[in-house]
Amino acid sequence: MQAIPCVLMRGGTSRGPVFLANHLPSDPAQRDEVLLKVMGSGHELEIDGIGGGSPQTSKVAIVSRSPHPDADVDYLFVQVMVAQRRVDTAPNCGNMLCAIGPFAIEHGLVNATAPATRVRIRNLNTNTLIDSDVLTPNGRVRYEGDTQIDGVPGTAAPIRLTFLDAAGAKTGSLLPSGQVRDLIDGVEVTCIDMAMPMVLMHAEALGKTGYETAAELDADLQLLARLESIRLQAGRLMGLGDVSQMVIPKPVLLAPPRQGGSLSTRYFMPHNCHRSLAATGAIGLASACALPGSVAHQITPISGAALVRLEHPGGQIEVSLEPDSQNRPEKLRASLVRTARRLFAGDVYIPGKRTGR
CATH class of the missing domain: 3.10.310.10 (Diaminopimelate Epimerase; Chain A, domain 1)
Structure with missing residues:
Protein backbone atom coordinates (compact mmCIF):
# COMPACT_ATOMS: atom_id res chain seq x y z
CA MET A 1 0.00 0.00 0.00
CA GLN A 2 1.11 3.56 -0.72
CA ALA A 3 1.04 5.99 2.24
CA ILE A 4 0.56 9.70 1.53
CA PRO A 5 0.74 12.34 4.30
CA CYS A 6 -2.26 14.63 4.54
CA VAL A 7 -4.37 16.66 6.96
CA LEU A 8 -8.14 16.31 6.93
CA MET A 9 -9.68 19.73 7.47
CA ARG A 10 -13.04 21.40 7.58
CA GLY A 11 -12.96 24.65 5.68
CA GLY A 12 -16.17 26.64 6.06
CA THR A 13 -19.03 24.32 5.10
CA SER A 14 -16.75 21.95 3.16
CA ARG A 15 -14.39 19.18 4.19
CA GLY A 16 -11.49 17.34 2.60
CA PRO A 17 -7.82 16.36 2.76
CA VAL A 18 -5.11 18.98 2.34
CA PHE A 19 -1.81 17.84 0.78
CA LEU A 20 1.59 19.36 0.25
CA ALA A 21 2.16 19.37 -3.51
CA ASN A 22 5.45 17.47 -3.23
CA HIS A 23 3.63 14.52 -1.65
CA LEU A 24 1.62 13.95 -4.84
CA PRO A 25 2.66 13.09 -8.41
CA SER A 26 3.72 16.09 -10.48
CA ASP A 27 2.00 14.70 -13.57
CA PRO A 28 -1.66 15.88 -13.47
CA ALA A 29 -3.08 12.62 -14.83
CA GLN A 30 -1.21 10.54 -12.25
CA ARG A 31 -2.15 13.01 -9.51
CA ASP A 32 -5.83 12.84 -10.41
CA GLU A 33 -5.79 9.04 -10.39
CA VAL A 34 -4.25 9.09 -6.91
CA LEU A 35 -6.93 11.49 -5.67
CA LEU A 36 -9.73 9.34 -7.11
CA LYS A 37 -8.36 6.41 -5.09
CA VAL A 38 -7.87 8.55 -1.98
CA MET A 39 -11.48 9.75 -1.99
CA GLY A 40 -13.13 6.51 -3.17
CA SER A 41 -14.65 8.20 -6.21
CA GLY A 42 -16.95 6.14 -8.40
CA HIS A 43 -19.22 4.96 -5.57
CA GLU A 44 -22.13 6.96 -4.18
CA LEU A 45 -20.83 6.56 -0.60
CA GLU A 46 -17.14 6.74 -1.54
CA ILE A 47 -16.97 3.72 0.73
CA ASP A 48 -13.41 2.73 -0.28
CA GLY A 49 -11.91 6.15 0.42
CA ILE A 50 -12.09 9.13 2.74
CA GLY A 51 -14.64 11.12 0.72
CA GLY A 52 -17.93 11.86 2.43
CA GLY A 53 -20.33 10.90 -0.36
CA SER A 54 -21.39 14.47 -1.23
CA PRO A 55 -19.82 17.29 -3.27
CA GLN A 56 -19.23 19.32 -0.08
CA THR A 57 -17.16 16.52 1.46
CA SER A 58 -15.39 15.29 -1.68
CA LYS A 59 -12.91 18.13 -2.04
CA VAL A 60 -9.12 18.26 -2.07
CA ALA A 61 -6.67 21.12 -1.51
CA ILE A 62 -3.04 21.02 -2.66
CA VAL A 63 -0.60 23.58 -1.22
CA SER A 64 2.97 24.66 -2.03
CA ARG A 65 5.25 27.66 -1.63
CA SER A 66 4.50 30.27 -4.27
CA PRO A 67 7.01 31.83 -6.65
CA HIS A 68 4.59 34.73 -7.18
CA PRO A 69 5.91 38.00 -5.69
CA ASP A 70 2.53 38.85 -4.15
CA ALA A 71 1.76 35.42 -2.67
CA ASP A 72 3.16 33.21 0.05
CA VAL A 73 1.55 29.95 -1.03
CA ASP A 74 -0.14 28.46 -4.07
CA TYR A 75 -3.42 26.59 -3.62
CA LEU A 76 -4.92 24.20 -6.15
CA PHE A 77 -8.49 23.08 -5.51
CA VAL A 78 -9.70 19.73 -6.84
CA GLN A 79 -13.39 18.83 -6.90
CA VAL A 80 -13.54 15.03 -6.87
CA MET A 81 -16.79 13.69 -8.27
CA VAL A 82 -18.62 11.25 -6.05
CA ALA A 83 -20.37 8.74 -8.31
CA GLN A 84 -18.19 9.41 -11.37
CA ARG A 85 -14.46 8.69 -11.42
CA ARG A 86 -13.60 12.20 -12.52
CA VAL A 87 -12.10 15.38 -11.10
CA ASP A 88 -12.56 19.04 -11.99
CA THR A 89 -9.91 21.71 -11.37
CA ALA A 90 -11.74 24.53 -13.16
CA PRO A 91 -13.22 26.37 -10.15
CA ASN A 92 -11.88 27.74 -6.90
CA CYS A 93 -13.49 26.74 -3.59
CA GLY A 94 -13.72 29.54 -1.06
CA ASN A 95 -14.74 27.28 1.81
CA MET A 96 -11.72 24.99 1.50
CA LEU A 97 -9.71 28.17 0.92
CA CYS A 98 -10.15 29.17 4.56
CA ALA A 99 -8.29 25.99 5.61
CA ILE A 100 -5.21 26.98 3.57
CA GLY A 101 -3.95 29.73 5.88
CA PRO A 102 -3.86 27.55 9.01
CA PHE A 103 -2.35 24.64 7.05
CA ALA A 104 0.39 26.83 5.56
CA ILE A 105 1.34 28.25 8.96
CA GLU A 106 1.39 24.85 10.66
CA HIS A 107 3.59 23.39 7.91
CA GLY A 108 6.14 26.19 8.08
CA LEU A 109 5.29 27.72 4.71
CA VAL A 110 4.49 31.04 6.40
CA ASN A 111 6.01 32.38 9.62
CA ALA A 112 3.42 33.14 12.27
CA THR A 113 3.17 36.57 13.88
CA ALA A 114 1.21 37.50 17.00
CA PRO A 115 -1.65 38.12 17.42
CA ALA A 116 -2.60 37.34 13.79
CA THR A 117 -0.91 36.23 10.58
CA ARG A 118 -1.79 37.26 7.06
CA VAL A 119 -1.28 34.48 4.52
CA ARG A 120 -1.20 35.66 0.92
CA ILE A 121 -2.69 32.95 -1.27
CA ARG A 122 -2.63 32.51 -5.02
CA ASN A 123 -5.41 30.27 -6.26
CA LEU A 124 -4.00 28.31 -9.21
CA ASN A 125 -7.45 27.37 -10.56
CA THR A 126 -8.30 30.99 -11.29
CA ASN A 127 -4.91 32.76 -10.95
CA THR A 128 -6.40 35.12 -8.37
CA LEU A 129 -5.03 36.47 -5.07
CA ILE A 130 -6.68 36.23 -1.68
CA ASP A 131 -5.55 37.48 1.73
CA SER A 132 -6.34 35.13 4.63
CA ASP A 133 -6.10 36.60 8.14
CA VAL A 134 -5.63 33.86 10.75
CA LEU A 135 -5.53 34.29 14.54
CA THR A 136 -2.10 33.18 15.81
CA PRO A 137 -1.67 34.27 19.44
CA ASN A 138 1.71 33.17 20.78
CA GLY A 139 2.67 32.25 17.22
CA ARG A 140 0.31 29.27 16.98
CA VAL A 141 -2.91 28.85 15.02
CA ARG A 142 -6.00 29.24 17.17
CA TYR A 143 -9.00 27.17 16.10
CA GLU A 144 -11.20 27.77 19.14
CA GLY A 145 -13.35 30.88 19.20
CA ASP A 146 -16.80 32.40 19.37
CA THR A 147 -17.52 32.81 15.63
CA GLN A 148 -20.49 30.83 14.33
CA ILE A 149 -21.21 30.29 10.64
CA ASP A 150 -24.51 28.89 9.44
CA GLY A 151 -24.25 25.34 8.16
CA VAL A 152 -21.60 24.34 10.74
CA PRO A 153 -22.38 23.36 14.36
CA GLY A 154 -20.63 25.08 17.23
CA THR A 155 -18.21 28.01 17.12
CA ALA A 156 -14.58 28.55 16.14
CA ALA A 157 -11.97 31.25 15.57
CA PRO A 158 -12.72 33.67 12.71
CA ILE A 159 -10.71 33.61 9.48
CA ARG A 160 -11.20 36.63 7.23
CA LEU A 161 -10.80 36.11 3.49
CA THR A 162 -10.38 39.12 1.21
CA PHE A 163 -10.60 38.53 -2.54
CA LEU A 164 -8.31 41.06 -4.22
CA ASP A 165 -8.93 40.51 -7.95
CA ALA A 166 -11.95 38.23 -8.27
CA ALA A 167 -13.55 39.73 -11.42
CA GLY A 168 -13.15 37.54 -14.49
CA ALA A 169 -11.50 34.78 -12.48
CA LYS A 170 -12.04 32.11 -15.17
CA THR A 171 -13.22 33.98 -18.25
CA GLY A 172 -11.29 37.25 -18.02
CA SER A 173 -14.43 39.36 -17.79
CA LEU A 174 -16.97 40.25 -15.11
CA LEU A 175 -19.72 39.87 -17.74
CA PRO A 176 -18.32 37.25 -20.11
CA SER A 177 -21.41 37.18 -22.35
CA GLY A 178 -20.91 40.90 -22.98
CA GLN A 179 -24.30 41.80 -21.49
CA VAL A 180 -25.67 42.32 -18.01
CA ARG A 181 -28.71 40.19 -18.88
CA LEU A 336 -16.12 37.42 4.35
CA VAL A 337 -15.48 35.60 7.59
CA ARG A 338 -15.40 31.81 7.77
CA THR A 339 -13.99 29.22 10.17
CA ALA A 340 -11.86 26.11 9.81
CA ARG A 341 -10.84 23.12 11.91
CA ARG A 342 -8.03 20.60 11.77
CA LEU A 343 -9.68 17.18 12.06
CA PHE A 344 -6.79 14.74 11.83
CA ALA A 345 -3.28 14.43 10.45
CA GLY A 346 -1.54 11.29 9.25
CA ASP A 347 -1.23 9.09 6.19
CA VAL A 348 -3.95 8.06 3.76
CA TYR A 349 -3.37 4.68 2.12
CA ILE A 350 -4.10 3.65 -1.46
CA PRO A 351 -3.15 0.56 -3.49
CA GLY A 352 0.03 0.79 -5.58
CA LYS A 353 3.59 1.98 -5.46
CA ARG A 354 4.77 5.39 -4.43
CA THR A 355 4.26 7.82 -7.36
CA GLY A 356 5.15 11.16 -5.77
CA ARG A 357 7.80 13.62 -6.91
Missing part, protein backbone atom coordinates in the same frame (compact mmCIF):
# COMPACT_ATOMS: atom_id res chain seq x y z
CA ASP A 182 -29.31 37.44 -21.42
CA LEU A 183 -32.37 35.44 -22.41
CA ILE A 184 -31.97 31.65 -22.33
CA ASP A 185 -34.91 29.30 -22.87
CA GLY A 186 -37.23 32.23 -22.18
CA VAL A 187 -35.59 32.93 -18.80
CA GLU A 188 -33.80 36.21 -18.10
CA VAL A 189 -30.36 35.48 -16.63
CA THR A 190 -27.17 37.27 -15.63
CA CYS A 191 -23.95 35.47 -16.53
CA ILE A 192 -21.32 36.74 -14.10
CA ASP A 193 -17.74 35.75 -13.32
CA MET A 194 -16.80 37.17 -9.93
CA ALA A 195 -14.77 34.60 -7.94
CA MET A 196 -16.99 31.91 -9.48
CA PRO A 197 -18.67 31.77 -12.92
CA MET A 198 -22.42 31.66 -12.31
CA VAL A 199 -25.68 31.98 -14.18
CA LEU A 200 -28.22 33.84 -12.02
CA MET A 201 -31.99 33.77 -12.48
CA HIS A 202 -35.16 34.58 -10.57
CA ALA A 203 -36.65 31.47 -8.97
CA GLU A 204 -40.16 32.46 -10.01
CA ALA A 205 -39.09 32.41 -13.67
CA LEU A 206 -38.71 28.64 -13.27
CA GLY A 207 -41.93 28.18 -11.31
CA LYS A 208 -40.25 28.12 -7.89
CA THR A 209 -40.52 30.35 -4.82
CA GLY A 210 -36.79 30.29 -4.08
CA TYR A 211 -37.49 29.22 -0.50
CA GLU A 212 -37.67 25.47 -1.12
CA THR A 213 -35.36 23.16 0.82
CA ALA A 214 -32.36 21.72 -0.96
CA ALA A 215 -33.93 18.26 -0.81
CA GLU A 216 -37.13 19.52 -2.43
CA LEU A 217 -35.19 21.10 -5.28
CA ASP A 218 -33.02 18.00 -5.76
CA ALA A 219 -36.17 15.89 -6.09
CA ASP A 220 -37.58 18.07 -8.90
CA LEU A 221 -36.12 16.33 -11.94
CA GLN A 222 -37.90 18.66 -14.36
CA LEU A 223 -36.30 21.68 -12.67
CA LEU A 224 -32.86 20.07 -12.74
CA ALA A 225 -33.22 19.36 -16.47
CA ARG A 226 -34.19 23.00 -17.15
CA LEU A 227 -31.29 24.28 -15.07
CA GLU A 228 -28.84 22.06 -16.92
CA SER A 229 -30.15 23.25 -20.31
CA ILE A 230 -29.72 26.87 -19.21
CA ARG A 231 -26.29 26.13 -17.73
CA LEU A 232 -24.99 24.49 -20.90
CA GLN A 233 -26.11 27.42 -23.04
CA ALA A 234 -24.72 29.92 -20.54
CA GLY A 235 -21.37 28.13 -20.67
CA ARG A 236 -21.14 28.78 -24.39
CA LEU A 237 -22.22 32.41 -23.99
CA MET A 238 -19.51 32.86 -21.36
CA GLY A 239 -16.80 31.49 -23.65
CA LEU A 240 -16.36 28.30 -21.64
CA GLY A 241 -17.43 26.04 -24.51
CA ASP A 242 -19.01 22.67 -23.74
CA VAL A 243 -19.39 22.61 -19.94
CA SER A 244 -21.17 19.24 -19.75
CA GLN A 245 -18.10 17.74 -18.03
CA MET A 246 -17.37 20.84 -15.93
CA VAL A 247 -18.85 22.06 -12.66
CA ILE A 248 -18.95 25.68 -13.87
CA PRO A 249 -20.90 27.82 -14.36
CA LYS A 250 -23.05 27.31 -11.27
CA PRO A 251 -26.82 27.91 -11.65
CA VAL A 252 -28.34 30.03 -8.88
CA LEU A 253 -32.00 30.74 -8.09
CA LEU A 254 -32.74 34.12 -6.50
CA ALA A 255 -35.71 35.47 -4.56
CA PRO A 256 -36.47 38.42 -2.27
CA PRO A 257 -35.22 37.91 1.30
CA ARG A 258 -37.61 36.73 3.96
CA GLN A 259 -35.31 36.10 6.97
CA GLY A 260 -34.02 39.64 7.44
CA GLY A 261 -31.21 39.30 4.91
CA SER A 262 -30.50 41.05 1.61
CA LEU A 263 -31.20 38.27 -0.90
CA SER A 264 -32.48 34.68 -0.80
CA THR A 265 -30.33 32.19 -2.75
CA ARG A 266 -30.39 28.57 -3.87
CA TYR A 267 -26.96 27.62 -5.27
CA PHE A 268 -26.43 24.48 -7.36
CA MET A 269 -23.08 22.62 -7.56
CA PRO A 270 -24.19 22.32 -10.40
CA HIS A 271 -26.47 19.25 -10.34
CA ASN A 272 -27.72 19.39 -6.78
CA CYS A 273 -28.52 22.23 -4.43
CA HIS A 274 -25.90 23.33 -1.91
CA ARG A 275 -27.10 22.85 1.68
CA SER A 276 -25.73 26.31 2.42
CA LEU A 277 -23.69 28.50 0.02
CA ALA A 278 -20.22 28.38 -1.48
CA ALA A 279 -17.96 31.18 -0.25
CA THR A 280 -16.89 32.06 -3.81
CA GLY A 281 -20.55 31.99 -4.83
CA ALA A 282 -21.34 34.41 -2.00
CA ILE A 283 -18.65 36.81 -3.26
CA GLY A 284 -20.16 36.76 -6.75
CA LEU A 285 -23.77 37.06 -5.57
CA ALA A 286 -23.04 40.00 -3.30
CA SER A 287 -21.16 41.69 -6.13
CA ALA A 288 -24.08 41.07 -8.50
CA CYS A 289 -26.31 43.07 -6.16
CA ALA A 290 -24.01 46.05 -6.85
CA LEU A 291 -24.18 45.54 -10.63
CA PRO A 292 -26.91 47.78 -12.11
CA GLY A 293 -29.27 45.86 -14.39
CA SER A 294 -28.39 42.38 -13.12
CA VAL A 295 -31.15 40.04 -12.01
CA ALA A 296 -29.74 40.25 -8.47
CA HIS A 297 -29.71 44.06 -8.56
CA GLN A 298 -33.37 43.98 -9.64
CA ILE A 299 -34.21 42.36 -6.29
CA THR A 300 -31.57 43.94 -4.05
CA PRO A 301 -29.94 47.11 -5.39
CA ILE A 302 -26.67 47.88 -3.56
CA SER A 303 -24.35 50.85 -4.00
CA GLY A 304 -21.17 51.93 -2.25
CA ALA A 305 -19.69 50.14 0.73
CA ALA A 306 -22.17 47.63 2.07
CA LEU A 307 -22.70 44.49 4.12
CA VAL A 308 -24.72 41.99 2.08
CA ARG A 309 -26.49 39.19 3.95
CA LEU A 310 -27.23 36.24 1.71
CA GLU A 311 -29.91 33.80 2.87
CA HIS A 312 -29.41 30.13 2.00
CA PRO A 313 -30.95 26.79 3.07
CA GLY A 314 -28.70 26.59 6.15
CA GLY A 315 -28.99 30.22 7.32
CA GLN A 316 -27.07 33.28 6.14
CA ILE A 317 -23.60 34.38 5.08
CA GLU A 318 -22.35 37.99 5.21
CA VAL A 319 -20.14 39.61 2.58
CA SER A 320 -18.52 43.04 2.98
CA LEU A 321 -18.19 45.07 -0.23
CA GLU A 322 -15.71 47.91 -0.70
CA PRO A 323 -15.83 49.81 -4.03
CA ASP A 324 -12.87 51.59 -5.56
CA SER A 325 -12.78 55.39 -5.90
CA GLN A 326 -14.63 55.22 -9.24
CA ASN A 327 -17.24 52.72 -8.01
CA ARG A 328 -16.40 50.26 -10.79
CA PRO A 329 -18.19 46.90 -10.33
CA GLU A 330 -15.22 44.95 -11.68
CA LYS A 331 -12.96 46.55 -9.04
CA LEU A 332 -15.09 45.67 -6.02
CA ARG A 333 -13.12 44.20 -3.13
CA ALA A 334 -15.13 41.62 -1.22
CA SER A 335 -14.40 39.90 2.07
